[in-house]
Amino acid sequence: MCGIVGIYYKNKELNNHLGAMLSSMLVQMSERGPDSAGVAVYRDSPGSSGTKLTLHCAEPDYDWAGLCSSLGREFNTDPGIEVRASHAVVSTIAPLQELRSWLSRNCPDLRVMSAGSTIEIYKEAGAPRDFVERFQLQDFQGSHALGHTRMATESAITTQHSHPFSTGQDLCLVHNGSLSNHNRLRERLQGEGIEFQTDNDSEVAAGYLMWQLHQGATLEQALTRAISDLDGFFTFAVGTHNGFAVLRDPIACKPAVMAENDDWVAMASEFRAIAQLPGVEHATVWEPAPATVYSWGEG
Amino acid sequence: MTEFDLSRDSVRALNQGLHDSAEGRWLVSHPDGRHCIAVGLDAPVDVAIKGHVGYYCAGMNKRANITIDGSAGPGVAENIMSGTVRVLGNVSHCAGASGHGGLLVVEGDASARCGISMKGSDIVVAGSVGHMSAFMAQTGRLVVCGDAGDHLGDSIYEAVIYVAGRVGELGADCVEKEMTPEHRQGLADLLSAAGVEADPDSFRRYGSARKLYNFNIDHASDY
Numbered sequence: 339m340c341g342i343v344g345i346y347y348k349n350k351e352l353n354n355h356l357g358a359m360l361s362s363m364l365v366q367m368s369e370r371g372p373d374s375a376g377v378a379v380y381r382d383s384p385g386s387s388g389t390k391l392t393l394h395c396a397e398p399d400y401d402w403a404g405l406c407s408s409l410g411r412e413f414n415t416d417p418g419i420e421v422r423a424s425h426a427v428v429s430t431i432a433p434l435q436e437l438r439s440w441l442s443r444n445c446p447d448l449r450v451m452s453a454g455s456t457i458e459i460y461k462e463a464g465a466p467r468d469f470v471e472r473f474q475l476q477d478f479q480g481s482h483a484l485g486h487t488r489m490a491t492e493s494a495i496t497t498q499h500s501h502p503f504s505t506g507q508d509l510c511l512v513h514n515g516s517l518s519n520h521n522r523l524r525e526r527l528q529g530e531g532i533e534f535q536t537d538n539d540s541e542v543a544a545g546y547l548m549w550q551l552h553q554g555a556t557l558e559q560a561l562t563r564a565i566s567d568l569d570g571f572f573t574f575a576v577g578t579h580n581g582f583a584v585l586r587d588p589i590a591c592k593p594a595v596m597a598e599n600d601d602w603v604a605m606a607s608e609f610r611a612i613a614q615l616p617g618v619e620h621a622t623v624w625e626p627a628p629a630t631v632y633s634w635g636e637g
Numbered sequence: 638m639t640e641f642d643l644s645r646d647s648v649r650a651l652n653q654g655l656h657d658s659a660e661g662r663w664l665v666s667h668p669d670g671r672h673c674i675a676v677g678l679d680a681p682v683d684v685a686i687k688g689h690v691g692y693y694c695a696g697m698n699k700r701a702n703i704t705i706d707g708s709a710g711p712g713v714a715e716n717i718m719s720g721t722v723r724v725l726g727n728v729s730h731c732a733g734a735s736g737h738g739g740l741l742v743v744e745g746d747a748s749a750r751c752g753i754s755m756k757g758s759d760i761v762v763a764g765s766v767g768h769m770s771a772f773m774a775q776t777g778r779l780v781v782c783g784d785a786g787d788h789l790g791d792s793i794y795e796a797v798i799y800v801a802g803r804v805g806e807l808g809a810d811c812v813e814k815e816m817t818p819e820h821r822q823g824l825a826d827l828l829s830a831a832g833v834e835a836d837p838d839s840f841r842r843y844g845s846a847r848k849l850y851n852f853n854i855d856h857a858s859d860y
Contacts, residue, residue: 590749590767593711593729609689609710610670623689623708625729625748628768 340501341367341487341607342512344575345615346582346634349601350481356381357478359615361470363604364485366611368466371487374500375469376461378452378510378577381480388431389507392451392458393441394424394497402426405445412440423472424497425451425460434507449498454508456481456579461500482582482635484575486512493538503541505532506548508579513540514607515571515592523567543568547576557581561631573626575605581636590628597621603634643667648674655701658682668694670710675703678720695722698739714741717758730767733760736777742831749786752779755796761831771798772808780827782835790843798843799824801835810849816842 343363347353356379364375406419406428413432420427430437434453441448452459460473466487470476486501493499502512517523520539523546528534532545546567550560557578564574564585573592576583584605586594596605597612599621604612612618626632639658641651644667651665655678665686668674672691675684678701686694689707699718708726717736724732727745734750736758743751746764753769755777765783772788774796784802791808797820798811807813825837 590730595710595729608670608691609708610672610691613669613689624727624746628749 339370339489339491340514341370341485341611342514342573342575343367343485343606343611344483344512344577344582344584344604346482346603347601348603348634352601353381353481354479355616356480356483357474357476359602359604360478360483360485361475362614363606363611364466364475364487365470366614367485367487367607370607371489372465373490373495374461374463374488374497375466376459376486376488376500376502377473377475378457378459378484378502378504378512379478379480380456380482380508380577380579381458381478382456388429388455389434389437389453390455390458391428391430391434391437391441391453392460393426393428394449394451394461395426395447396424396497397447398424400447405448408444409437409440413437422460422474424462425473427458452504452510454504454579457504457508457510457577459502459504459510461486461502462497463495463500481580482577484510484512484577498536499538501540503536503538503544505534505541505544506551508577509544509548509551510577511540511544511547512575513543514573514594515587517543517568517570517572519569539570543572543574551578557583557636558631558633561585561633565629565631573607578636581633583631583633584626585631586626586628588629594626595623596626596632597623638662638664640664640666643669643671643674648672652676655680655682655684668707672710675701678703681720689726698722708745714739717741727764733758736760740831742833744833746783752777752796755779759827759831761827761833763833763835765802768805769808771796771811774798778823778827780824780831780833780840782833790845792849793843793845795845799840800843801839801841804841804843807843810846811843812846814842814844816840 417430504510517539520542524542573594574585595609662683668688668690670691674694676696679699684703686705691710693712695703696715701720703722705724709728711729712731714722715734717739719739721740723742728747730749732747732751733741735754741760743762747766749767751766751770752760753772755774757777761780768786771779771790773792775794779798781800785804787805788808790811
């Protein structure tokens, strides 16, 4: 069992409420996932340009300022950095591939959580309430976000095994369920040049969507194709740079509920995650139908 | 009237209070999607819940009359024994699962597996139902005023299904059957009891072809 949540603002004036709304949704899903929590937040960082990398280091006293200096010397730029608990967001105009390979060569303690123009991913073992406090999630602003609370069943309770996973720039997927054809699909996608960091099934779903988007599909088209190409149980909430979507498998045995009003769209594993949101009394509440793509934002 | 605010007191306290009541009216506010509200009642109490509820609301209901002024999560009125449960909004999957008696009325839509394994209860849905509804339904009646999803009545026993709208693919051993005057009258009475306006003549009846039964009365002595 896991809990997933998503929130997307139709009214961009509400962007400064993102952290508070996401926090309350995540904490409400604690019983579905007490072991770890994670979020993907989409926001424009003030003054940032180029790429944002969210980095994680298990070492509590990691020298982030030193990293910044090294990056500045190596790439002849002045990267921005924002440290948040065990994570830091580095903003730089350095080319992404070169940056990644430099990091893997020179900073073995660091793990790249996400890369893109607006996405930031934070995740950590521990209860969702502790996660919200530790990462000061309430303070976040942004256009949309995804969240995941995990009840570990098939692998260890570590940051590495926590969700969400990002594969490709600005793409993120949170998943409740399990895929049964992920091994073969992973091999096929690796043949197409998609890289994976773990053996996790949800990461394969994210990789599949990335591959579809690279082929020129819209998010809605990619998810429609996923219905026939992915085998297993799933409720997905998906974020892209400017899009948000929800999809359930044709059997729909994993829960999902959605709510929409003039200002926002929200999805969650259970309604209680949505019940706290301001404006819910004016929202239409429904259960997403099986094998049906719901998408907002991106065309 | 007893008023109970779930933003102040627990679901457990509410359920204990309801179990201790022999009669009377209750108004429950701020359910906010909480699970297991008003479960296991066994007295002719009237309970009105103002808002959306989570899982298993009104489960195992006996004799009580429970109204949810909102939508309900999975398993509303599961294993209902008697009494009435009415939902003014939509319900999630497995509504009225395994119910032995009583009446569940859904004024909106129900999602997948509505009335799964029902054993004698009546379910009236003013909207549509999702896939696999009335799966292995044994006795009782499922009335759908809108459409029914695929695999309706899969492996059904002796329950009766009435659908006014479109039906997706029928489940294994589920077939359309003749709508006799007795069925029409029974349906009219049930719609009236449920307070749902629909023309009984617009419904078609579905039930078991009785070809999947492992048990055959002619071979009773073999078991």
